[in-house]
Amino acid sequence: MRSVVVCTWSGARGEILEETEAALTIARKTSVALGSDLRWLAVGSVPDEAPEIAQRHGVAALEHIEDPKLAGGQADAFVEALAQYCRAHSPKLVVFSQGFDIRLVAPRLAGRLGSGVVMNAVDIDAAPDGPLSVTASAYGGDTRVIYEMADVGTCIVSLLANAVVPERVEGAAQPAPEPFAVDLSAIEERVRVIEAARTEGPRLEDAEIIVAGGRGLASPENYKLVEQLAEAMGGLPGASRPLVDEGWVDSSRQVGLTGKITRPALYVAAGISGASQHMAGCAAAKSIAAINTDPDAAIFRYARYGVVGDCLQILPELIRAAKQGS
Ligand SMILES: Cc1cc2nc3c(=O)[nH]c(=O)nc-3n(C[C@H](O)[C@H](O)[C@H](O)COP(=O)(O)OP(=O)(O)OC[C@H]3O[C@@H](n4cnc5c(N)ncnc54)[C@H](O)[C@@H]3O)c2cc1C
Known part of the structure; x- marks a missing residue:
């Protein structure tokens, strides 16, 4: 066989x-x-x-x-x-x-x-x-x-x-x-890797808790709220693709079809609409908690917990609560 x-x-x-x-x-x-x-x-x-x-x-x-x-x-x-x-x-x-x-x-x-x-x-x-x-x-x-x-x-x-x-x-x-012996003598070098991308520290794919931010954060400075909540909860920060495309965060943080496919116990999505390409990277989470100003945002279809509201007001509250709880 x-x-x-x-x-x-x-x-x-x-x-x-x-x-x-x-x-x-x-x-x-x-x-x-x-x-x-x-x-x-x-x-x-x-x-x-x-x-x-x-x-x-x-x-x-x-x-x-x-x-x-x-x-x-x-x-x-x-x-x-x-x-x-x-x-x-x-x-x-x-x-x-x-x-x-x-x-x-x-x-x-x-x-x-x-x-x-x-x-x-x-x-x-x-x-x-x-x-x-x-x-x-x-x-x-x-x-x-x-x-x-x-x-x-x-x-x-x-x-x-x-x-x-x-x-x-x-x-x-x-x-x-x-x-197993192979003959690669006919292969010519067409691509040279000058420096391979290296991700330092733990990987998003292995994280039990991920706090991810999207375009609803409105400016790169606000991404620190995502990082702070992730840290306070013992998790890792993630991002939707526009934040990577805009250069707010490194591509190793991108969750989704063309980013990381994750399977955390808890995925907190702040200011993320829930586009299918994003959900491809987090829909397998055991629980999704979403914060979005739009009650009709697609992310609420996947979320176990949802807050309709401004993530710039809610994230600081969650950071405070997580710090008190830890
Ligand atoms: C081939 C292909 C591959 C792709 N791969 C990926 C991928 O790997 N990962 C990925 O993420 N995307 C990917 N995309 C892009 C994807 O289609 C979406 O465009 C992207 O996920 C949208 O990101 P977002 O939710 O942050 O932004 P938006 O869709 O703009 O959503 C922003 C959300 O924030 C909400 N909001 C606004 N202000 C606030 C506030 N103050 N508080 C709370 N909520 C607020 C809005 O209501 C909205 O729902 C891909 C697209 C293509 C075509």
Whole structure:
């Protein structure tokens, strides 16, 4: 039976091991349903923790591809290395966890292999004799689409961050990394990464509490109210895209379709209208609390708690209350 492969790339930005574990979780369930084995292909370099993580997820084989051309975030080299791997092993399915690099790579790999790709995936359903059925987020997170993937070549699936809660298995053996040799001599360097973007400190994707501000804050100085409330509540500050586009905050704070996909216990949205592209990044929160002057704002459709009012008056009250409570 053709295998299921989770592929990670140390690339220019490095790997996020929590997301690798989510990809391994869904890939293992799929491999069990298909009766096939689960492999992990680490491209670039193998993280030190990889054998242990592989064991926790029942990975049968941990393979790695190393080549100097894979070091600098070269998507051309990555696509070629994977295409060579897929031609040699013909896996049934390759699962990526979706990040900026993977958005560049997964569709190109499918094109190279003449197979199908599903981006923004949130779930995979498989039966031994049926087609793979992949659920994906669509229309800016407004809806779910189910794709049935024809059994042609290798199916490529790119899993959204925070779509799957990692689950571990007991009793599996620990695989040792095995090299897979590729020939990348024909790859020319077309892109050079001068300096990779680095985010300092905790990640929004992991935050239990997020306080996010939108255009209703009216001016960049008012964003400090969002930061202060986040700090007082032990959470992290987030933002809607216009605040990033206007240069009020760093892009690492952006929540949404083209920003971070989060899953906090509490998401406080201040002066955010609730556009579908924003909600794609926070609709999975356990509770959303919204402050908006417009009682008809879309955000109230998602909110468990809503305050119709001016966030510039309400945020200072909440900061005071949070500080008193802590
Ligand atoms: C391809 C694509 C991708 C996108 N990706 C993202 C993404 O990743 N993240 C994202 O956020 N957006 C994204 N967008 C943009 C998105 O469509 C919206 O334009 C954006 O989310 C709106 O941001 P906002 O809610 O802050 O602003 P607005 O829509 O302008 O809403 C401001 C809200 O503040 C309220 N308000 C005004 N004054 C106050 C006050 N004093 N107190 C309280 N409330 C007040 C208003 O009633 C209004 O509801 C994307 C768009 C496209 C086309």
